[in-house]
Amino acid sequence: AQSVTQLGSHVSVSEGALVLLRCNYSSSVPPYLFWYVQYPNQGLQLLLKYTTGATLVKGINGFEAEFKKSETSFHLTKPSAHMSDAAEYFCAVRKATGGFKTIFGAGTRLFVKA
Amino acid sequence: NAGVTQTPKFQVLKTGQSMTLQCAQDMNHEYMSWYRQDPGMGLRLIHYSVGAGITDQGEVPNGYNVSRSTTEDFPLRLLSAAPSQTSVYFCASSFRTASSTDTQYFGPGTRLTVL
Numbered sequence: 001a002q003s004v005t006q007l008g009s010h011v012s013v014s015e016g017a018l019v020l021l022r023c024n025y026s027s028s029v030p031p032y033l034f035w036y037v038q039y040p041n042q043g044l045q046l047l048l049k050y051t052t053g054a055t056l057v058k059g060i061n062g063f064e065a066e067f068k069k070s071e072t073s074f075h076l077t078k079p080s081a082h083m084s085d086a087a088e089y090f091c092a093v094r095k096a097t098g099g100f101k102t103i104f105g106a107g108t109r110l111f112v113k114a
Numbered sequence: 115n116a117g118v119t120q121t122p123k124f125q126v127l128k129t130g131q132s133m134t135l136q137c138a139q140d141m142n143h144e145y146m147s148w149y150r151q152d153p154g155m156g157l158r159l160i161h162y163s164v165g166a167g168i169t170d171q172g173e174v175p176n177g178y179n180v181s182r183s184t185t186e187d188f189p190l191r192l193l194s195a196a197p198s199q200t201s202v203y204f205c206a207s208s209f210r211t212a213s214s215t216d217t218q219y220f221g222p223g224t225r226l227t228v229l
Binding site: 009042046106 | 156159206222
């Protein structure tokens with residue numbers, strides 16, 4: 001069975017500070033991993049995904065995430081937060097061996113202070 | 115391209131009423147799915163479809179029906195609404211089902227309240 005744990009339902013950072021959103025997964029088979037962002041009253045939008053190859057994945061809006069198999073983690077980072085980054089972020093996992101059912105984490109709401 | 119569209123945006127129902135949430139995509143995607151989003155629980159898969167005429171259950175299918183008569187449309191039916199179905203509903207689609215790397219595109223959501 002697969003599962004996703006996002007540490008911290010709320011994270012608050014100052015504008016210009018480092019953003020770090022934590023995600024740990026559990027999977028009995030190699031996973032594909034995703035980060036989505038949801039702005040208020042909108043649907044989810046893909047930020048980045050890890051499938052195969054390079055473990056450091058770069059996404060849109062300056063975000064990146066690193067797949068660490070030994071730590072079963074896929075933390076999302078951005079060097080310098082912007083006010084427009086305030087949103088809810090979801091980590092998700094899908095089996096790499098086929099299938100398309102995606103398991104989502106509970107989400108982390110990011111607040112950015114001026 | 116309009117992408118994934120959902121109607122209505124908001125709906126209030128009384129317990130026992132029925133309704134259909136509409137979802138359409140114009141990207142010729144094979145795979146479509148319905149999720150519900152509840153506070154602190156992320157998104158949970160209700161039903162999905164891998165192509166016209168083919169549907170299957172997700173994690174939380176009880177109380178919901180779906181059909182897929184065309185590639186473009188994937189309506190979600192609540193036969194007898196219950197307060198536990200108060201939630202935000204998202205429809206999503208992706209191009210292929212054979213590849214699990216394909217990106218899912220989400221609609222803007224329908225906020226449903228059942229009194």
